[in-house]
Amino acid sequence: MMSLVGSFLFSMAESLIAQLASQALVEASQVLGVYNDLQHFTQTLSYIKAVLLDAEQKQNHDYQNFELSEWLWLVRDVLSDAKNVLDEVEFENLRKKVIKAHSSSRNMIITKVNNFFSSSNPLVFRFRMARKMKQINTRLDKIAADRHKFGFSIVDADNHIVHRRELTYSSVIDSEVIGRERDREKIIKLLIHRDNNKNLAIVPIVGLGGVGKTSLAKLVFNDERIDAYFPLKMWVCVSGSFDIKQVIIKIISSANESIDATTYRQNLRDLDIQQLQNHLKSKLKCQMFLLVLDDVWNEDRVKWVELKDLIQVGAVGCQLLVTTRNHSIASMMGTIPSHILVGLSLEDSLLVFVKWAFKEGEAKKYPHLVDIGRDIVKKCGGIPLALRTLGSSLFSKYDTDEWECVRDNQIWNCHIRNAEDTGNILHALKLSYYQMPCYLKECFALFSLYPKDHAFDSFDIASLWRAHDLLPPPIINQTMKYSANQFLFELLSISFLQDFIDYGIGFSFKMHDLVHSCAARIALVECKLVTDSIEGRRRVFVRHLSFPENKGLDKFPIQRFKKLRSILFPTAGIGANSDAFLVACTSSCKHLRFLDLSDSTYETLPQSIGKLKHLRYLSLENNRNLKRLPDSICNLVMLEMLILSGCTELDTLPKGLRKLISLQHLEITTKQFALPEDEIANLSSLQTLRIEFCNNLESLFGEIKLHALKVLCVANCRNLKSLPLDIEHVPALETLLVDNCDTLEFSEGCEDQISDMRLKVLTIVSLHQLVTLPHWLQGSVNTLQYLSISSCNNLVVLPQWLSAMNCLKTICITGCPNIMSFPNDIHRLATLERLEIDGYPELLRKSQQEVGESSHTHSTTNEPDEVEEELE
Known part of the structure; x- marks a missing residue:
């Protein structure tokens, strides 16, 4: 099975066209004198984009058309190079803003003199960018001319959509229960x-x-x-x-x-x-x-x-x-x-398929589709995973042609040699993949960078997508996290993900190993899970490398992967352990956007890391030997995520954090007694801040304001006494997590002094000083959706006003042995979907009785007997 590069290109072209049209890039291109080149590129790219969807269809139906595959690879390569050039322009624009904002007059003069003798000289940079853009346009013109030989039709809009089922916090009911x-x-x-x-x-x-x-x-x-x-x-x-x-x-x-x-x-x-x-x-x-x-x-x-x-x-x-x-x-x-365990009978197979392809009570309205579905079911060999994924991909689709296309697709006739692929399961998965919208396809392919049976966290995969601009720009009052969650929900809806668990600030989930095999085959060339050597002729195509083990890093030829965009170590507890490897990464892989060095063994990093101008994500999580960081890290003005949590030996943060004007997510562990408030206050884009294992800190931030901050997590800070929870300091805060802070006390405040907070998620863990919920939480009466309290030994009572929360969907109380009472009128919580009270069966039973019919706990699938009625 060949790598289906064509399926990624449409969304990639759309993203580039949007970037070309952005006001920031237009202004920068005018200053640099490459505006006309960018306009020419936009026009040619539009011609190519119009035929990419048809090219994908032709590739799907004709794997042996090597000339078409070669043309698609050329498109992929030039779009990738063009993206690098556009990012360089944006980087230079941001760098100038930083210099202007944070340099004194004297430093400005010194900087201009230094730049005159460096590659940052405006004249040198302008000439270099103009030359690169002309080279890009020459390559693109040739590709555009060659498109005519394939007889492409113009299809300029992706009509594939995912009709999402209603999802709840409980895990999706396994269809395999049938039969x-x-x-x-x-x-x-x-x-x-x-x-x-x-x-x-x-x-x-x-x-x-x-x-x-x-x-x-x-x-x-x-x-x-x-x-x-x-x-x-x-x-x-x-x-x-x-x-x-x-x-x-x-x-x-x-x-x-x-x-x-x-x-x-x-x-x-x-x-x-x-x-x-x-x-x-x-x-x-x-x-x-x-x-x-x-x-x-x-x-x-x-x-x-x-x-x-x-x-x-x-x-x-x-x-x-x-x-x-x-x-x-x-x-x-x-x-x-x-x-x-054998495959399901034809009757049970049809029940499973119908259960996932139709809404409750809907199948009887479309008997002709059920008949087509019966033929599809026969091809699935009684394999529940195949039935579920294909049924999900056709959910809420009523066009007969779409169903017949799945039934009659030539892929069913393809032969797959590997014994594990029997039962046509991978054929079914690939057909489900074809039904995905283009924007989901590359997102799905990147799952192949993680080993089978990996326990996924939504934060990790969302960070990877985000670093490669695979997420749409967030709309007003929403974050990239919201966009990523929508993509995850869509993949869950078509049964490509499983064991989905909501833990308030994110989701955990898994992927069936055959679905993982499908992702690996889709991303066959670009994404490599390094378990052995990579053929020399394929190295030029590799964009993403993942190292589940760290053996032999000293000898790995990382410097040969010039166009690499991702390096990650996905196995918990296993990170990079070779200085030579790191030096080669930072000096040779100039286009890295995602660098995961978590669980590594470095005491410091090379200065050359500051030259990775494309870098969006850098994780040094759990580097227990890391003592210092080079200040050159602060030159990475396009960096959006910096993770330093678990670096328990880090003496101090690098100087110049204020220059990271694109930084949206920051995690810190340091031995410092005080964080650099003036530096952090200038991080105007900062939306998520996590402070962890900072045992020398007694307070956070003092009087500084973080206007964009939406998520604040404070964990294992044993001497921390206070938090800035005033609306004036964190006006946009939506999520608060406090975990294992021995001396921290929430100020309960007065009942008539309720803060106008807008929290949506509150999670409190191991806060032994907590006796009841603070009064200021009442300010979130119209916004709070998720409340979790665990291991709070001195929690005695949940206040009556908790039942006035208008949006509360989840309440989880676990490991709180001294709690004595629950709000009497909890049945007023009409929005409640999930109620867990660990270790208190009588209290839970009473609460559930009070909730009664007001608790809207939905099942995402029909029960077997309901499906039987639909088929009668």
């Missing part, structure tokens, strides 16, 4: 009604990818009978290599779900294998437990026996449930014959 009742009962019977007395019985579930093994295991795992029988339940997704240390860490973490997972796992990684083994044995000894090992690929019996010996310390009756695609693995691990 799996007998399987569930059989597995549960095997687990809790055995005739042997073995202290560790192992039950394997075997089936094709996408057939629903994991969903069946979840149905079993969450069954009330299992809860009653096994006091301890653990779920571990293995996937990939069977690294015994990582598997042990996952098992221990799963057994301690109440503990902060990120910090806990990091602490476990610091232990050696013997310490981990002892920790695991002490955790499981004499316990009656159920352990699920999901998606096992390991065929090495030695590794399996080593793990089995470690966990055989539980009580008699412990069980292990294993899911795998491989019969030999199941035979090696199992103590009883495997449960073979």
Whole structure:
């Protein structure tokens, strides 16, 4: 399967045309004398854009047309180079603004003299940009002339849209529940009604990818009978290599779900294998437990026996449930014959498909579409993932031609050699991909930069999209985060994402490994997950590199990837560990926009990092050895996100932060006793600020104002006593998170002095001084949507005025053992969708009764019996 570069180009061309039309670029081009060149480029690009959608369709239907693929690659290459040139113009414009705003008269003179002898000389820069633009136009003119040989039709608008289902905070109901009742009962019977007395019985579930093994295991795992029988339940997704240390860490973490997972796992990684083994044995000894090992690929019996010996310390009756695609693995691990999970019957398959393709009660209105759907279902081989994704891609689409196009597409006749692709699952996924709007396609492809079974966070993927200008400009009073969330909701709606969980300030989710395989095939050439060498002839096309491991970085030829735009280390706890690698990155990869060096081992960074003028995102998160940063970082005037959280040895922030005038997101960990208020006050674009592990800080900001700040997170600042929560200091604040600040006290204020705040999200964790909610929160009566309080031991009461909140959708109260009362009239919360009160079943039952019909908890899918009625 070839990389479908054509599918990205339409949205890329649209983005470039919008940038060319921006007032800032027009003014800069006039000053630099390249205005006419940009106008010529705009006109030629418009000609090419008009045929790109038709070019994509032709590529989709004819993979062997190498001449067309070559033409599309030429378009991609010149658009990429043009984007770099336009960004250089914008960079120079921003740099001049910074110099003008922050230089004294004397410094201005010195700067002008220095610039005269450098590449920043206006005459030199103007000449260089004019030459580059002429080269771009020459290449583009030739490409435009060649377009006629392919007989393209003009299609200048992308009509693909995603009709989103109504989404709730609860996870989407798995369609695989249809037709799996007998399987569930059989597995549960095997687990809790055995005739042997073995202290560790192992039950394997075997089936094709996408057939629903994991969903069946979840149905079993969450069954009330299992809860009653096994006091301890653990779920571990293995996937990939069977690294015994990582598997042990996952098992221990799963057994301690109440503990902060990120910090806990990091602490476990610091232990050696013997310490981990002892920790695991002490955790499981004499316990009656159920352990699920999901998606096992390991065929090495030695590794399996080593793990089995470690966990055989539980009580008699412990069980292990294993899911795998491989019969030999199941035979090696199992103590009883495997449960073979087959595809759904045609009737159940149609129920699943219809459930995802139509709104509730709608299928009976379109019998002709159901008939076409029946033919589509036959091609899916009873695989629930294929049925769900194809059904979702046709949701709320009533054009017969669209349905017939899916049914009759030639892709069903393509042969895929890999055994894991049986059941036509990848054909179905690709057809669903074709139905995506262009703006989603490259976003989806970038998921391939993360390893299979990666636990995604919306912040990480949104940051990657944002750095590459894949998100639309936010409208008034909205942020890039909002745009990213809309894209994620659309991908969820078409079933390309799963296990979606809302935690207030973001979302966590996963991707089925076959969907991940589809993304990897789509982005075959441009995106590389580095697990082995990359062929020399393909290096020129690579734009994004991801290193799930950090072995051999010293020898990796990073300097050969001249057009690289992304470097990331996606595996938690594994970062860059080579000085030579970093120097090569910062000196050779001049067009980097996204540089993730989290969990690395550097004490400082090279000065050359300040020359990455295209850089939008820089993460140094959890660099525990980092002691100082070069001031040259502050030359990155296009930088939008700078993450320094977890840099616990960082003595001071770099000088000149005020020059980062594009910075929208800043995370800080430092040993400083006071933050540079005058520097931070000048960050006029700053929307998100996270202060973490700054144990020497006692107060934040004093009297400075952050007019654009929407999100403030303060965590693990043990000596912090006060926060600037006055409307005058943070007038736009929408999200506040406070976590584990031992000395911080919220001022309750007077009932008649309610602050005019506009909070939407409030999360409080481990704030032992909290007795009740502060009065100033009442100022958010018409805006607060999400309230989460956890591990606040001294919280006694939730005030009656909480029931007056007009927009509150979620209330989560967990780990607060001394809470005594809940608002009596909580039933007034007509907007409430999710109510969780951990450890207080009577209080929760009473609250749920009071909410009654006022709680609008929606299911995003129909139930099986409802679908049957629709088909009758």
